Amino acid sequence: MGTPLPRDPIADAQRNWERHGWGNVAAPMAAITAIMRTQQILLARIEGALKPFGLTFARYELLALLSFARSGALPMSKASALLQVHPTSVTNAVDRLEKAGLVIRSPHPTDGRTTLIELTTEGRTVAKRATAVLNTEVFSQSGFADGEVDQLIRILGDFRRQAGDFSD
Amino acid sequence: MGTPLPRDPIADAQRNWERHGWGNVAAPMAAITAIMRTQQILLARIEGALKPFGLTFARYELLALLSFARSGALPMSKASALLQVHPTSVTNAVDRLEKAGLVIRSPHPTDGRTTLIELTTEGRTVAKRATAVLNTEVFSQSGFADGEVDQLIRILGDFRRQAGDFSD
DNA sequence: GCAATATACTAGGACATCCAAGGGTTTGGA
DNA sequence: TCCAAACCCTTGGATGTCCTAGTATATTGC
CATH class of the missing domain: 1.10.287 (Helix Hairpins)
Structure with missing residues (x-):
């Protein structure tokens, strides 16, 4: 820096x-x-x-994940698994997103152990806008050439599979 | 996870x-x-x-950096620049390393503003041992093929230069 | 020579991550 | 049926990172 x-x-x-x-x-x-x-x-x-x-990357990732879920809701444990972070990190992120009014916690209808994270209307709007900014300001100007992007995806994909991220 | x-x-x-x-x-x-x-x-x-x-990566990096400095000592600001982290992060790392007896702070001989971080004998020993373990347990089994390593070094090197890390 | 500017480090605060522990809920085998 | 094991989430603690001052020392320029 x-x-x-x-x-x-x-x-x-x-x-x-x-x-x-x-x-x-x-x-x-x-x-x-x-x-x-x-x-x-x-x-x-x-x-x-x-x-x-007012978002950090951790909170954005959660918001984006929810916005792609059909119902706009996911169990905390599912979010933790998909984002590949510790459950306590999800708790932390949800606390702050909930305080910001972007998500709400709700009890799972059939499993008393589970808490669902649900996107609010505002949460969905913010997710959409933040995604647009991220795409135009960061991802579209990554500095990687197309061929490099492909190489990175392949090399790191192999690495992650080998590291046990997914079995695919 | x-x-x-x-x-x-x-x-x-x-x-x-x-x-x-x-x-x-x-x-x-x-x-x-x-x-x-x-x-x-x-x-x-x-x-x-x-x-x-008893080391974290942040502290190890600082220790390794010092062990490669001819005199075994560096100004905080120099360490911050070379490790490319915020000065406060260096302060934090030095606080803990000093408490562990691996480095000591000493005043710069001619510049009163500057604090030198100096490796202790034990610090040098720990750095050497930790490097050996890291090399044999992590770097030598990275999971990347030789060709992939070269591609990563090249692609990410270009990226970092373009991002303003170095002018080389 | 002295004030203005630049540099070096530290203190306090906001966040994120992980681990260890604890309390509630389900599930499954004796 | 019932209790132990498994599962889910939260709390508390330790680290690390950065940012925003704030203090102290050097350097510059008038």
Whole structure:
């Protein structure tokens, strides 16, 4: 976050790894570090685009997920599984979205253990607007070429499957 | 987070985007979401490997950075710039590392504003051991093929340069 | 030489994430 | 039928990140 560095710090780290006898894992280390940094940059852009809506990325993701659910409602546990975050993170996000009037909690009709998260009318509107802004301000100007996008989707998709994200 | 999902949630999201008229940005959206998720998986692996050392990734990165500095010491501001994190994050990390006896703060000899972070003997030892574990348990088994590693380094390197990380 | 500006670090607050624990609800086998 | 195991959500605690000041020290410029 400030001025650009004169040299790529990750490439430097890779050289350091090689110099200290870890040449065999220097490249994967650099790739992984680059993923961490890229995520950080992208997250900052996303949060910047969502700020006017009073949303964070975590809350937006939940809102978007609900807006794609046919009934506009989902059990907390389902949301946790689909977003692949800890249940307590969902609790946290729902608390804040509920306070903002974008969702409401309601009891599950047949399972007393389950709480449903339901989109309010305003929640649906905000989700739609935020999606439009995110698409035009972030996703449409990602900085990745079409071919790179395809490669990323394939490489990271394989990785995620192998990591146990999905069995597909 | 637990059992694998039957289907890739990101591919589902991509289909939802297309179905709702955002087909032109569905792919970048999917690629970016995949980066976010991949980062999450990798971070969990890394933190798992570092746990026995009482280190988090943030603290490890600082320790590793110091261990590569010739004198074993760096100004806070320099560390902040190289790690590309907010200065307050460095303050936080140093607070904890100092409490653990792995680094010490010392005044800069000529610039009264600057605080130097210096590796202790124990800090250097821990850094070396943690690096070995990280390399053998995480980086050497990243799950990325050699060719994929190269592609990631190139694609994400271009992205980071374009995002203003470095001018190289 | 002294005021204005820039730089370095820290304090306090808002959020997000995870883990560990706890209390309520269901389910399933003895 | 009934109780233990499984499941669902929430609370409390620890970390990390960033932002917005606020304090202290350096540098610049008039």
